[in-house]
Amino acid sequence: MKLESSKTILTKLFTEYYLTGTQAKKEGKPIAFITAFAPVEILRAMGVFCMYPESYAVVCAASKKASEMIHASRMSSFTQDLCSYSLIDFGTEHYERLPYGGLPDPDMLIATNNQCGTTLLWFKLLSKKKNIPLFIIDYPAAADDRPALRQYIRRQHESLVEFVQQQTSNPIDDQILSEQIANSKKTCQTWKNIHELNKQSPIRLSANKLINALFPIVAAKGTKSACDYYEALLHENQPSPENESKGATRLLWHGYPMWFLAKKFPGCFDTDFQIVLDDYTLWWDLDYSSGADPMEAMTKAYSSTYLNWPLNQKLDWVESLVDEYAIGGVICHANRSCRRALADIVPLRKRLSKRNIPSIIVESDMANPDFYSKEQVRLRIESFRETLRAS
Numbered sequence: 001m002k003l004e005s006s007k008t009i010l011t012k013l014f015t016e017y018y019l020t021g022t023q024a025k026k027e028g029k030p031i032a033f034i035t036a037f038a039p040v041e042i043l044r045a046m047g048v049f050c051m052y053p054e055s056y057a058v059v060c061a062a063s064k065k066a067s068e069m070i071h072a073s074r075m076s077s078f079t080q081d082l083c084s085y086s087l088i089d090f091g092t093e094h095y096e097r098l099p100y101g102g103l104p105d106p107d108m109l110i111a112t113n114n115q116c117g118t119t120l121l122w123f124k125l126l127s128k129k130k131n132i133p134l135f136i137i138d139y140p141a142a143a144d145d146r147p148a149l150r151q152y153i154r155r156q157h158e159s160l161v162e163f164v165q166q167q168t169s170n171p172i173d174d175q176i177l178s179e180q181i182a183n184s185k186k187t188c189q190t191w192k193n194i195h196e197l198n199k200q201s202p203i204r205l206s207a208n209k210l211i212n213a214l215f216p217i218v219a220a221k222g223t224k225s226a227c228d229y230y231e232a233l234l235h236e237n238q239p240s241p242e243n244e245s246k247g248a249t250r251l252l253w254h255g256y257p258m259w260f261l262a263k264k265f266p267g268c269f270d271t272d273f274q275i276v277l278d279d280y281t282l283w284w285d286l287d288y289s290s291g292a293d294p295m296e297a298m299t300k301a302y303s304s305t306y307l308n309w310p311l312n313q314k315l316d317w318v319e320s321l322v323d324e325y326a327i328g329g330v331i332c333h334a335n336r337s338c339r340r341a342l343a344d345i346v347p348l349r350k351r352l353s354k355r356n357i358p359s360i361i362v363e364s365d366m367a368n369p370d371f372y373s374k375e376q377v378r379l380r381i382e383s384f385r386e387t388l389r390a391s
């Protein structure tokens with residue numbers, strides 16, 4: 001039997017995600033808005049259709065609508081402080097030309113703080129404005145090493161089950177939960193394997209292609225379709241040894257891409273310089289390896305997200321990527337929207353500098369093009385290329 005191509009599966013996944021949300025609403029099925037690192041497996045095992053406003057904000061930014069939507073959000077007094085994903089989401093209420101007709105109204109909201117505190121404020125505002133029940137999960141950092149904290153997280157996951165049961169009357173299906181966890185684990189492992197293809201020169205997938213392949217692990221993790229997609233992508237990009245050759249200077253992009261740019265990273269790269277990895281795409285590779293118990297596996301996976309790690313763990317990890325991927329220079333995106341992600345840039349550059357690895361900072365925003373100066377970024381990257389040539 002001929003395998004479906006990754007492109008076909010991705011198109012189906014994307015379309016089905018939006019169509020199913022609209023259909024679920026029409027049929028009166030429960031819909032949750034959830035933050036990027038919420039334990040989606042529990043919700044799916046309880047018959048809840050989950051939608052990610054952050055992922056939708058990315059779609060709006062890539063459709064070049066972010067600026068108008070942010071202005072429409074009527075939150076201008078907060079614009080300098082709040083994350084542009086949240087402003088885009090607030091803008092959906094007052095904006096008519098929404099991609100895919102917008103997201104259906106949710107019946108419940110699930111927010112976590114394992115990426116930032118902004119999501120809590122954002123979802124609290126949504127809950128208050130629309131009178132929608134909200135469940136918040138607190139993930140203390142470094143819980144992995146401390147049994148009492150793991151227990152604390154596990155109890156919150158169990159409370160989430162009770163909360164969803166109160167909202168929907170649906171029990172949890174243990175078999176679906178186990179399948180979801182197994183699929184999530186496989187998806188993360190395959191995603192990591194796909195990245196590892198780029199340890200070789202020439203690379204197999206450009207950083208831009210990796211960014212464009214992110215949607216299933218964000219919005220469909222836990223499903224069989226997401227597993228099939230990454231298996232197909234891995235299969236299609238196997239290295240061919242006869243083509244191996246020494247390539248360009250290998251660069252790491254640290255942090256968020258710029259969703260409003262057609263190629264997601266500001267340009268001026270040629271055969272001499274190539275972004276081989278954006279570490280942001282690996283932030284989605286969660287560790288579900290904690291035994292056979294699904295609740296344990298989720299406790300480990302969701303408490304140990306990149307943005308929730310202690311600073312030294314983040315620096316060690318990025319440094320290990322620099323070694324593994326033979327990186328010759330690092331471009332750090334100082335993303336105005338994300339204070340949590342901004343915090344590690346200065347210490348990371350100090351760490352890299354001790355090893356004589358050149359780095360620069362590019363200032364912009366992941367979704368709001370109003371904070372992007374093409375000329376300023378071009379000049380910054382041009383001067384970085386000069387530094388790299390001289391080093």
Ligand code: SF4
Nearest residue numbers: 083115116118337338
């Ligand atoms: S971009 Fe940063 S601030 Fe915005 S939701 Fe994501 S983690 Fe939070």
